[in-house]
Amino acid sequence: MNRRYRKTIIAGNWKMNKTPSEARQLIDELKPLISKAKWCEVVLCVPYVDIPVALRALKDSRIAVGAQNMHHEESGAYTGDVSASMLKDLGVKYVIIGHSERRAYYHETDTLVNQKVHLALKTGLRPIVCVGETLEQRDQGVTLDLITVQVKAALSGVSAEKLRQIVFAYEPIWAIGTGRTATSEQAGEVGASIRTTIRKMYGARAARSVTIQYGGSMNAANAHDLLAQLDVDGGLIGGASLKAADFAAIVQAANQ
Numbered sequence: 334m335n336r337r338y339r340k341t342i343i344a345g346n347w348k349m350n351k352t353p354s355e356a357r358q359l360i361d362e363l364k365p366l367i368s369k370a371k372w373c374e375v376v377l378c379v380p381y382v383d384i385p386v387a388l389r390a391l392k393d394s395r396i397a398v399g400a401q402n403m404h405h406e407e408s409g410a411y412t413g414d415v416s417a418s419m420l421k422d423l424g425v426k427y428v429i430i431g432h433s434e435r436r437a438y439y440h441e442t443d444t445l446v447n448q449k450v451h452l453a454l455k456t457g458l459r460p461i462v463c464v465g466e467t468l469e470q471r472d473q474g475v476t477l478d479l480i481t482v483q484v485k486a487a488l489s490g491v492s493a494e495k496l497r498q499i500v501f502a503y504e505p506i507w508a509i510g511t512g513r514t515a516t517s518e519q520a521g522e523v524g525a526s527i528r529t530t531i532r533k534m535y536g537a538r539a540a541r542s543v544t545i546q547y548g549g550s551m552n553a554a555n556a557h558d559l560l561a562q563l564d565v566d567g568g569l570i571g572g573a574s575l576k577a578a579d580f581a582a583i584v585q586a587a588n589q
């Protein structure tokens with residue numbers, strides 16, 4: 334991470350875990366443990382139905398609330414979906430876009446991801462855009478090319494002024510929920526490549542202000558090494574964000 338130019342952001346992605354009552358309990362456990370987070374921004378991306386509870390519980394803290402998805406249209410006949418303006422109106426600050434689970438299970442494409450990025454920015458939500466390769470793609474040696482395509486597509490038509498609002502999360506699919514973390518060198522290499530892509534599109538100044546997270550089996554034991562990489566500016570944490578002590582330890586590593 335490079336604190337001179339950009340914010341370190343540690344975000345928990347609870348995925349489809351925790352009922353509203355459980356959410357309240359976890360946040361109550363978490364709050365006293367991370368009250369001293371001074372260097373980094375902390376975000377909890379909770380299930381939609383947990384958002385009101387999370388916002389209430391975090392009202393007097395420095396922890397922000399994020400959503401895990403949003404629809405790509407502003408409003409309309411999309412039964413069961415949730416819009417960007419609904420999230421904004423509640424007080425949500427961040428929204429995860431293009432998580433590999435959504436790309437895989439709901440067939441979200443790079444084009445859809447780009448549409449969502451535009452709508453999130455227009456609505457005043459900060460998108461956390463996920464990119465990453467499968468194990469097969471890594472073995473084929475196409476990781477950097479593939480991620481360049483994903484980054485370029487996500488940013489298509491985004492102005493330099495809005496770019497600052499975007500966070501990227503490099504999440505190798507083979508490392509998600511598997512306990513198999515990318516080495517810090519692998520995470521750093523992809524982080525640097527993402528920044529190079531952004532630099533080519535927007536120039537050096539804009540590129541150095543973008544936060545690039547790593548996600549995939551990040552935990553208290555490996556966080557320090559991952560975050561020591563120049564182009565790893567935070568984490569998007571799944572499993573370890575469901576345990577207060579584990580998540581707090583990651584925030585602590587980012588605060589050192």
Ligand code: 13P
Pocket residue numbers: 346432504508509510511512548549550551569570571572573
């Ligand atoms: P895990 O930390 O459980 O591997 O999940 C990572 C992730 O997908 C965060 O979005």
